[in-house]
Amino acid sequence: MRDKIIEILKANVAELEEVEITEGLKLITGGFMDSFDIIGLISEFEEAFNTSIPLEDVEIEQFDSVIGIENIIKACTAA
Secondary structure: OHHHHHHHHHHHOHHHOOOOOOOOOOOOOOOOOOHHHHHHHHHHHHHHHOOOOOHHHOOHHHHHOHHHHHHHHHHHHHO
16 A cells, blocks of 8 residues: 555655655655645545545645555545
């Protein structure tokens, strides 16, 4: 799942194309992404993982790392 998340991030966030994305990389606080990126990424993650991520359940801080994104997707898939 993490490899797919990283693939989606690199394909959809220009600032991450040439960056080595590790589990600990701070995506938002590191200045790579903003809330506009997150809105676009949600639909990409929903499609890739065949799930629904309700916007009202999303907190920006959850998107600050690959692990945080993975946890959101797992929680929404299990629901």
